[in-house]
Amino acid sequence: MIKTRDISVTVNGTLHAATVEPRLLLADFLRHGLGLTGTHVGCEHGVCGACTVLLDGDSVRSCLMFAVQADGRSVETVESLGRIGQMNALQESFHAHHALQCGFCTSGMLITATDLLKKYPLATDREIREGLSGNLCRCTGYEHIVKAIRAVVACNSGEAR
Ligand code: FES
Ligand code: FES
Numbered sequence: 001m002i003k004t005r006d007i008s009v010t011v012n013g014t015l016h017a018a019t020v021e022p023r024l025l026l027a028d029f030l031r032h033g034l035g036l037t038g039t040h041v042g043c044e045h046g047v048c049g050a051c052t053v054l055l056d057g058d059s060v061r062s063c064l065m066f067a068v069q070a071d072g073r074s075v076e077t078v079e080s081l082g083r084i085g086q087m088n089a090l091q092e093s094f095h096a097h098h099a100l101q102c103g104f105c106t107s108g109m110l111i112t113a114t115d116l117l118k119k120y121p122l123a124t125d126r127e128i129r130e131g132l133s134g135n136l137c138r139c140t141g142y143e144h145i146v147k148a149i150r151a152v153v154a155c156n157s158g159e160a161r
Pocket of ligand 1: 040041042043044045046047048049050051052061062063064
């Protein structure tokens with residue numbers, strides 16, 4: 001008999017109660033359990049960063065966590081940032097600076113950048129690059145992603161770019 005556990009996780013501000021197998025990954029809980037497919041799964045072993053979400057405000061790899069570890073905690077996915085027609089400043093900047101091509105890495109990049117900008121609203125280029133160093137992009141060469149984040153930093157500092 002498969003053992004299950006009851007969990008309650010607040011995801012994007014909504015409390016979700018579920019009964020899950022202890023081996024269920026947080027990424028799979030979000031994607032298959034809650035239908036939040038904005039969180040992507042690439043490598044499934046903590047290398048690519050595509051599955052990055054915020055857990056109690058800090059970025060984590062949702063492929064390296066079990067859903068049961070999020071019990072009683074708060075998760076934010078890319079769906080929390082904005083939506084079509086109502087994108088947030090970071091999403092607008094990614095759009096304006098062509099910071100994506102296929103888009104597979106984008107949700108992880110946006111969540112990582114959200115965490116970075118919260119901790120370092122005036123991040124230097126070096127801090128931006130270091131902050132993104134755990135997220136892989138096979139398309140863009142990273143320059144436009146850095147540019148998009150730099151533009152948000154410029155807005156934070158009151159500088160127009
Ligand atoms: S899918 Fe989680 S780090 Fe690659
Ligand atoms: S835009 Fe394709 S992997 Fe980053």
